[in-house]
Amino acid sequence: MPKAEIGSTKHLANQMKSKGLQRLRWWCEPCQKQCRDANGFKCHVQSESHVRQMAVVGENATKYISNYSNDFQRDFVSLLRTAHGEKWIGANKFYNEYIRDKEHVHMNSTRFSSLTEFTKHLGRSGIVNVKEDEKDGLMIAWRDTSVAATKRREEIREQELAEARSGAGEDRMLKKMSKRAQEEADGKARILEARRAAQAQTQAPKGSVSPLAEEKTSTPSPDKALESPTEEKKADATTSDEAPKEEPAPVKFSFGLKAKVPPSTKAGLGQMKSQSIFKRARAEGEDKPKKKVKL
Template sequence: MGRAEVGTPKYIANQMKAKGLQRLRWYCQVCEKQCRDENGFRCHTQSESHVRQMLIVGENPQKKIKEFSDQFRRDFVSLLKSSHGEKKINVNKFYQEYISDRNHVHMNSTRWVSLTEFAKFLSESGVCKIEADPDREGSLMIAYVDNSPEAMKRRDAARKRDKDESEDFEYEQKLLQQQVKKAKKQSADSDESKSSGEEPKELQREGAAPIKLALNFAKKPIAKPIARPKPIKLR
């Protein structure tokens, strides 16, 4: 039975069925062909084209595995850089994003046995950094490390800014503590001066004798008026 012609209903139906993520075990990396079920994959492995490709790979299998490994690493890191940058993401979640492309290189055709082993390889190479996922036990978080000169300048500027802000905060805290100590010392000196000072005394008199006031109402002599000089007449 031949393939359906482009534009026919059967061709469109086959394309719709092929959309989305398929089973990894039914994908032939050598032929770059995705099968929809086990029967289709078995038929493909018995086809003449597949046998011919496997004979070519069998001549130097290590070379082919290295090519697949290098391509997988490049595509994985490139997608991580372009889609998430230096933000952290769960490595399993990101791998689902990576394999959503049907034309990608599968991990089962590379030299890495598991995704965890591949993530550790990227961390040891300095390409990415990994850490334990606090939300998922036994899972890892991965983040791309940008080592370009521009990124290094941005990180240096950010570290310098954080250092300046930290120094300013420490200086403000030190100044505030000095002001608090000064205010406490002034308050203590004021309390000490009040406690050591003499309290105002009330007016007290000895004995019970009444108080006498001496008032002098003597008449003062009336001052004589000053005589005015007589006017001099001129002839």
């Protein structure tokens, strides 16, 4: 059956039918032809043009397969670098992005039998980073091997190491500072306790005995328990003699010029009437005058 002319209704119908992605197994790379089903691909394989093209390829098949493989790998890595850079993406998901272009080099014309084998080849070659994820399966990310990128990675790694070292030094410094502050706090606490003990001793009366001394005196040793009671009495007498006597309270003197004037009210109990300062003083041996009593 002759090929439909360009612009005819048959050609437009074929273009509309071939719109979108088709089966990879029905693609002929030497002829650059996509078939829609198995019957169409069988007819194409038996056609004269396909047989003639396969005869040309069969003269040096290794060269053609190598060229197709290199083209496929170059386009695949180029799209990965420009579209995603060094970000991780699923291998299967990115392959679907790659085959959106109908003019791409198909995998069935290369030496790679599957996408998994091709991904492992890229990982072994050091072109991309490959890891396996439980959810997305194989993940790939482009590896930038340029001199500038290598230098930038080294600088970033050195910076991270320096930050880690500085962080460790800061941790050690903080530990030392906390230890020093704890020691200073303990020293201040001991000083305060000593001052409080000294103040308690000064404020206590002289005849009193500290609690420690009371405990010592209240618990006599076994050697002293065997001593006679007369010796205990002697010890009590000596301690009573040696105890310091309490000093009398100091007398307060008042140097006020104004004399205390009793209140003008009636003389109460224990109060005396004011005496005149113009009375004559008695001579020595003079008797006290007798009071006249009115009858």
